[in-house]
Amino acid sequence: MSKVSYVTGLFLGALATVVMMNQAATASGSPGSESVKDKIEHATEPFDSMKVTTAYPLPVKTVEAREQYQGGGFKVLARKDQITRFRCSVCHNDKPVKVQNGVLFTHSDIQLNHGLGRNMLTCNECHSIQDRDFLVDKEGRKIDFDHSYQLCGKCHFRQKRDWLGGAHGKRETYWAGERVVRNCTSCHSPHSPAFPTKMPATYSLPLDE
Amino acid sequence: MDSSKKKEGRMQTEDMAEKKSSRRDFIKKMSIAAAAGSAGLVVGGCSGTPASEKMGLKWQEYFKKHYRLMTQEEKDATVTRLERLAKLERGIDVQMSDQGPHEQVLFGYAFNISRCKGYMDCVEACVQENNLDRRGKTQYVRIFEMDPGQLDPTAGDGQYHHEVPVKNKFYMGVQCFHCENAPCIKACPTKATWREPDGIVVIDYDWCIGCRYCLAACPYWGRRFNWGDPEVPNEEINLKQHYLGNRMRMKGVMEKCTFCIQRTRQGKLPACADACPTGSRVFGNLLDPDSEIRFVLANKKVFRFKEDLGTDPKFWYFMD
Numbered sequence: 001m002s003k004v005s006y007v008t009g010l011f012l013g014a015l016a017t018v019v020m021m022n023q024a025a026t027a028s029g030s031p032g033s034e035s036v037k038d039k040i041e042h043a044t045e046p047f048d049s050m051k052v053t054t055a056y057p058l059p060v061k062t063v064e065a066r067e068q069y070q071g072g073g074f075k076v077l078a079r080k081d082q083i084t085r086f087r088c089s090v091c092h093n094d095k096p097v098k099v100q101n102g103v104l105f106t107h108s109d110i111q112l113n114h115g116l117g118r119n120m121l122t123c124n125e126c127h128s129i130q131d132r133d134f135l136v137d138k139e140g141r142k143i144d145f146d147h148s149y150q151l152c153g154k155c156h157f158r159q160k161r162d163w164l165g166g167a168h169g170k171r172e173t174y175w176a177g178e179r180v181v182r183n184c185t186s187c188h189s190p191h192s193p194a195f196p197t198k199m200p201a202t203y204s205l206p207l208d209e
Numbered sequence: 210m211d212s213s214k215k216k217e218g219r220m221q222t223e224d225m226a227e228k229k230s231s232r233r234d235f236i237k238k239m240s241i242a243a244a245a246g247s248a249g250l251v252v253g254g255c256s257g258t259p260a261s262e263k264m265g266l267k268w269q270e271y272f273k274k275h276y277r278l279m280t281q282e283e284k285d286a287t288v289t290r291l292e293r294l295a296k297l298e299r300g301i302d303v304q305m306s307d308q309g310p311h312e313q314v315l316f317g318y319a320f321n322i323s324r325c326k327g328y329m330d331c332v333e334a335c336v337q338e339n340n341l342d343r344r345g346k347t348q349y350v351r352i353f354e355m356d357p358g359q360l361d362p363t364a365g366d367g368q369y370h371h372e373v374p375v376k377n378k379f380y381m382g383v384q385c386f387h388c389e390n391a392p393c394i395k396a397c398p399t400k401a402t403w404r405e406p407d408g409i410v411v412i413d414y415d416w417c418i419g420c421r422y423c424l425a426a427c428p429y430w431g432r433r434f435n436w437g438d439p440e441v442p443n444e445e446i447n448l449k450q451h452y453l454g455n456r457m458r459m460k461g462v463m464e465k466c467t468f469c470i471q472r473t474r475q476g477k478l479p480a481c482a483d484a485c486p487t488g489s490r491v492f493g494n495l496l497d498p499d500s501e502i503r504f505v506l507a508n509k510k511v512f513r514f515k516e517d518l519g520t521d522p523k524f525w526y527f528m529d
Contacts (some may be wrong), residue, residue: 035521036389039315040495040506047313047497055476071499162529166501167321167509170488175500176476187488195487197372200329202336204351204367207383207430 046071055177062180063146069164074179077172077186079145086145092132113192126151126190152184263297266290276413276453277403288452295457299443307452308474310407316468316523317408317495318482319505320382323528325489327352327373327380334484335384338469339455340447342439349433349466350384350481360514363430382490384481385410385431385466386514386522396426402463408495408523409468411453419461428515429522432465468492495523 061078115121128136135143143151153160162168172180284307295303332350341347353365401416424432438460450456451471469479482490493502509527
């Protein structure tokens with residue numbers, strides 16, 4: 001009889017230990033120790049980044065983008081006021097041009113290096129012949145210089161998809177506040193879009209030093 | 210003598226929260242009085258001189274609490290003291306902040322290893338922004354030139370001296386990954402390092418005793434130690450500082466990347482992400498389903514460094 005109660009006691013003791021351990025495990029899985037993945041999955045409500053009031057509009061010229069990203073409308077850096085001789089139609093019109101001004105007028109400073117080998121682009125594949133103040137796509141639609149992503153994205157559609165979402169390109173100074181992203185032409189020269197090679201700004205010591 | 214007083218102050222943190230107006234308060238008051246008195250003696254009996262003011266401020270700094278135990282008033286007071294001390298000691302007008310985290314914000318970072326070209330503008334920007342020691346060449350951010358297929362930055366070369374990018378190499382940046390389950394926090398014997406609600410792992414420099422356990426615990430080499438007093442020329446000091454961020458560190462304390470807490474809590478990108486000319490660095494709020502970082506996590510091939518350790522870092526690598 002006493003042996004039976006002893007065994008029962010042992011069994012109950014073991015059971016209690018298991019239950020307590022389980023409770024401890026659940027307690028350690030409380031919100032405080034949630035993994036990043038869980039936290040991300042639980043966060044479905046869009047964050048109102050305008051709440052971060054210190055993210056005020058920058059003194060840069062921007063335009064409302066003609067497309068939307070996953071969070072709605074956004075802005076891109078303006079391009080037209082960066083082009084030194086805009087509007088192009090000031091020169092590109094029907095008026096005659098003096099020969100001695102030719103050097104200034106021929107854009108001899110532009111090195112065209114866009115596209116590979118036989119597919120190298122020429123001026124009029126992007127610039128409109130009819131209206132020099134606009135770009136033009138293959139279907140003949142006029143595209144504003146401020147919205148060059150509409151043209152670039154015709155070929156570089158993967159980059160454009162990433163750019164819209166935020167995996168390509170970058171935001172201007174702020175992660176919060178109004179979404180202002182750099183235009184394609186803010187970083188890439190449209191005539192020679194590949195980044196140049198250059199010397200690194202500094203050097204890094206090995207990790208374990 | 211100073212250091213022993215400092216240590217004593219530190220050892221009593223835990224009791225402090227419970228016992229208000231205790232022996233500790235008494236000692237504090239006494240020490241401030243003593244400081245004022247002794248400073249007065251040193252400068253020949255006249256009080257109110259810069260030297261005695263400096264000494265008084267320093268005494269009060271010795272007896273302040275751990276950042277997490279301070280009330281908002283106490284935080285503001287220590288910030289004001291530190292600003293005044295910077296003025297007295299170096300003649301610079303520091304604007305120090307103790308801004309807290311925003312609600313519903315968890316910072317995350319993604320690094321594009323197929324876009325980075327190894328220009329190292331990020332490294333330089335970080336040094337400038339965070340007032341890093343110029344003499345010891347402290348860096349939070351490091352970039353390594355790697356061979357294809359390699360994924361261990363210890364085997365990469367950070368001291369390349371040629372034009373970049375080089376064909377058939379890729380560039381990998383490492384810094385503090387701000388782990389959710391950070392080993393460095395567990396290793397700290399004085400609770401001088403912790404994870405803020407917005408996910409940034411920070412250090413209270415005044416509470417660090419310099420044991421470097423965290424340095425040993427971090428599997429990512431994310432922490433730096435000040436073997437000497439950090440040297441930054443006065444004209445290069447970034448005056449916009451944060452108590453937990455880029456304020457001047459001292460000899461014998463740990464420091465590390467804080468996701469530029471002084472910038473990111475104001476809605477700005479960290480200095481490295483802002484300086485990157487290639488757009489390889491994506492930073493944002495992980496709790497916002499519309500943010501750029503969430504787009505990267507949802508649509509790109511991502512991985513985390515040494516994910517199998519279970520440290521749960523908030524820093525992803527991705528490729529196009």
